[in-house]
Amino acid sequence: MSFLGHVVRFVVAAFVLMIVGFIVPQFSVGGFWSALFLAVVIALLGWVIEGIFGKRVTPFGRGIVGFIASAAVIWIAQFIVGGVTVTVLGAILAALVIGIIDLFIPVSTPYEAGRRQRG
Numbered sequence: 140m141s142f143l144g145h146v147v148r149f150v151v152a153a154f155v156l157m158i159v160g161f162i163v164p165q166f167s168v169g170g171f172w173s174a175l176f177l178a179v180v181i182a183l184l185g186w187v188i189e190g191i192f193g194k195r196v197t198p199f200g201r202g203i204v205g206f207i208a209s210a211a212v213i214w215i216a217q218f219i220v221g222g223v224t225v226t227v228l229g230a231i232l233a234a235l236v237i238g239i240i241d242l243f244i245p246v247s248t249p250y251e252a253g254r255r256q257r258g
Contacts, residue, residue, distance in 0.1 A: 149175060149178045149179060149182070150175065152178035152181075152182075153171060153174040153175040153177070153178045154174070155237065155240055156168055156174040156177055156178060156237075157171065157174045158240075159233050159236050159237060159240075160174070162236055163229055163232045163233050163236055164229065164232070165225065165226040165228050165229030165232070166213075166224075166225050166226075166229035166230070166232065166233045167223070167224050167225075168222065168223055169221070169222025169223065170222065173220055173221065173222035173223055176220050177216055177220045177223055180216045180219050180220055181212055181213065181216050184212045184215060184216060185208075185212055188208055188212065206234055206235070206238065209234040209237065209238070210227075210230040210231045210233070210234040211230070213225060213230040213233050213234055213237075214227060214230035
């Protein structure tokens with residue numbers, strides 16, 4: 140994926156996080172820049188978790204383990220990004236809403252895109 144592709148992916152993710160902040164109670168994002176930084180931090184935390192535990196525990200994975208990992212990453216990210224407040228319930232609901240949005244607007248990770256190209 141090119142640099143511009145990554146930029147577009149993070150901008151779209153920031154808008155999704157702002158929408159989720161509007162929809163989900165107990166999940167708030169201060170503004171666009173907080174949402175953009177939150178998207179970057181979530182991607183980095185997901186990459187770290189995937190590196191430590193493998194593909195089965197990644198936040199981008201499907202199933203209950205991926206869902207729990209997504210909620211945990213969202214909750215942990217609030218301590219890194221200013222202007223973001225999330226409760227545990229808010230992180231769970233946000234992970235659910237982001238998962239539903241991902242069904243309609245799928246955004247593949249660079250790792251997944253590379254795997255599809257290689258076959």
